[in-house]
Amino acid sequence: MYHTWMRFFTPSPLHHRLGLVCLGVGLQHGTLPTVGPRTLDHHVAVVINAGSGWFAGPDGRRVPVTAPSLIWLTPGTPHHYGADPATGWDESFVDFTGPATTTYTELGYIEPDRPLVPLADTAAPRAAVGRMVRAARRGNPLLEVETGAAVHELLVALRRARADVGPDGDPVLQALARDAFQPLSVAEHAARHGMTSAELRTVVRRGAGCSPKDYLLGIRLGRAKELLATGDLPVAAVARRVGYDDPAYFSRLFARRVGMAPVRFREQQGRSVPGGWSDRVPDAEHPPTVIP
Template sequence: MDNWAIYANPARALTDVTIACLGAGEYRGSHEGFRGRKLRSHAVVVISEGSGWYSSPLTGEIRVEAPALLWLFPGVAHGYGPHRAGWTEHWVLFSGAATGALDELGAWRRAAPVVSLDRMPESLPTTFERLHEHLADGSSVGALRASAASYGWIADLAAMTMPDSAPDLIDALTRGATRQVSMETRAHELGMSVPQLRSATVSATGLTPLQVLIESRLARAQSLLVETDLEVSIIAQQVGFDDPSYFSRQFTQRLGSSPSRFRREQRRMPSLADA
């Protein structure tokens, strides 16, 4: 396998309606890794051979053993790298409106970015052959085909890692975080009373149900602020806040900067291509 990395700047229309592929690559070796990097988009990294580590302020340092994948989110500080013997990785950088649907469907868990795989997807070689071909093409058609291939790849990975049984309480609660319904309705849908929901949530996370919902909404808001040009008030509504002022206060209190300032700062950060 030859190491390669190709980046793209697809048409805005792709980002507005689906998944846009911003780049992809394959790497085999033992680079030193990095820490504290932030991306302006989503990314998925699949480790097919070898071992290494992943770190973030939320998770601390986690050992990564192939086969495994890493979900990376815009604006979230992280680092990863192989151990001395090296590893093999395949990565895709992506953005777009469809990331919201993937988020809601539970394609990934932001609190658990490292996912162990039972096996490698059989589609890996052909997917990256196509991505290399389509991205190297450089045309609008190539960008469209690369984005379609990326979406299929991401869907394959999500299907391998999403639970096939009923989701656990916290997953079920956060997947519906953007819905503006009462806590009584949420508890009823989960087959619980409000006190039972509160007790179970605090026991599992140390947070109340409302705090869990707010954290999930703000995590989604960070992605929208970095990846789209939507007005802050529209983003507030899309992630589940009916009062933009309350959204801004919560965002500022938890993240230390206003939504507008966060957007400006994150968009000045280097992309994966510049890292």
């Protein structure tokens, strides 16, 4: 016995240009029928919220699936899976496609080589799927845009929910972010964690979708932008604050990555900040207020 609800969509070519489109969404639970063997031409995220079963990839070997888990189905990859016939499982699935899937794969949010991913929790992914379900009401003129936006949200939620990465990211990434403004080379950062540079690259690539150098640079430039936009420190002082002793090198690097010189960025973005600047994230339930 099982229960199922699903809807499928055919977004227009114009909607595909948004980057991601939802092709279908479904909620099912119980002793579901076996899926496959089959091969698809699009992506599917199957979120197993409760229960257990099995999954088989191109080699046909069955591996156990225990909730909470994610099954990635990627285009052109044969697959076969099913719930335990004795207990069944509870699943949510989302079919999607679009040019942004290539970038999400490069960033490590979609993992074709890792079709079965243990999750720590499915609350956030289920919330994203829930938004697609609500948008899927008949006659919704915003259906394609709302469901497409929710696919972006789902990919982020699944990335955060991976059991091998905590809500705040990998501990190595946290340490790199903490030490990002120190004048350390990638090799020196790696040595601090008892790793080779190659091992550190693997960890950062898997956790952040980029090289250690780009990860550190992104943090440094983000802080530099904040200092330039919210204060009046000289550019040389900003450079030192974010780990660059040579202000000329910092200015060239900033211009190359941001598209304008630090001075120009300050002119464009700078503003007076009453009460000073804070790095605390505002509470969404109690946002800051401006008293006129």
